[in-house]
Structures are given as structure tokens and as C-alpha cells.
Amino acid sequence: MKRKIVLKELPETKAEAFKLLFVKDILTSKDNDRISFHYCRMQPGGEIADDRHECIEVYYFLKGTGKAKVGGQILDVAPGTVVCADSNExxxxxxxxxxxxxxxxxxSPPYA
Structure with a gap:
């Protein structure tokens, strides 16, 4: 597993499946079998449409404002907000x- 990762040195890629989302993969299933960790930048109007998968997913918001929907509940998000989605939710x-x-x-487990 990587011991040190410098975010600004990682390539940013467009997440083709989602609207106006760009991602830097910090840790993936290529690095370990327990967790994937990604830095995400979403432009205004961007969206990760309703999605579900086998893993638990946690978002920690650093900048900007928006909405998250988990299990039908709509939540306001801003810097410092943590949102959790259970497996298959x-x-x-x-x-x-x-x-x-x-x-x-x-x-967790890693999705990508």
C-alpha cells in the first residue's frame, strides 16, 4: 500500500458516469482490498445521480454547498459535513x- 500520497501530484480524471465530476484516486482496489479513497471536485450543477452498490460509502465535504440524498432523505451539505450511505442504499x-x-x-470494500 502507498505510504505517502501528495494530492496535487495525482492526475484528475473526468468521471464519465456522472455530471461535471472530476476525481483523483487516492487509494483503490489496486492498492488494497479494504478501502477506496477518492478526492472529488464537482462543478456547479454537477451531480452523482442515484446510485447504489455493495459497499458502504462515506462523503466528507471540504468546500462548497449542495445536497445529498441517502435512502430518500435529502440533506444539506457544506464544509465539515459527513454523509454515510449503507451497502445497497x-x-x-x-x-x-x-x-x-x-x-x-x-x-469499503473498495469500489474502484
């Missing part, structure tokens, strides 16, 4: 603000 994230939203996504 529908969840989504929307940037409703006027600036980029930045957040960390942690998934």
Missing part, C-alpha cells in the same frame, strides 16, 4: 452552489 450528491464543491469519498 440509494444515494446521490448535487452541487447546488455557485462554486466548485470538493469532497472525499471513502468506500
Amino acid at each position: 440509494y444515494h446521490s450528491v448535487m452541487n447546488t452552489g455557485t462554486a466548485d464543491m470538493e469532497f472525499l469519498a471513502i468506500l
Whole structure:
């Protein structure tokens, strides 16, 4: 497993499955079998549409404002907010603000 990762040195890729979302993969299933960890940047109007999978997913919001929906409950998100989605629970994230939203996504077991 990687011992030191410098975020600014990681490549940022467009998440093709989602609207206006760009991701830096910090840890993936290539690194370990327990967790994946991603830095996400979502532009205004961006969205991770309703999604569900076998893993637990936790979002920690760093910048920007928006909404998250987990299990049908709509939640306001801002810096310092943590949102958790259980295994196979529908969840989504929307940037409703006027600036980029930045957040960390942690998934266990790893999704990517």
C-alpha cells in the first residue's frame, strides 16, 4: 500500500458516469482490498445521480454547498459535513452552489 500520497501530484480524471465530476484516486482496489479513497471536485450543477452498490460509502465535504440524498432523505451539505450511505442504499450528491464543491469519498470494500 502507498505510504505517502501528495494530492496535487495525482492526475484528475473526468468521471464519465456522472455530471461535471472530476476525481483523483487516492487509494483503490489496486492498492488494497479494504478501502477506496477518492478526492472529488464537482462543478456547479454537477451531480452523482442515484446510485447504489455493495459497499458502504462515506462523503466528507471540504468546500462548497449542495445536497445529498441517502435512502430518500435529502440533506444539506457544506464544509465539515459527513454523509454515510449503507451497502445497497440509494444515494446521490448535487452541487447546488455557485462554486466548485470538493469532497472525499471513502468506500469499503473498495469500489474502484
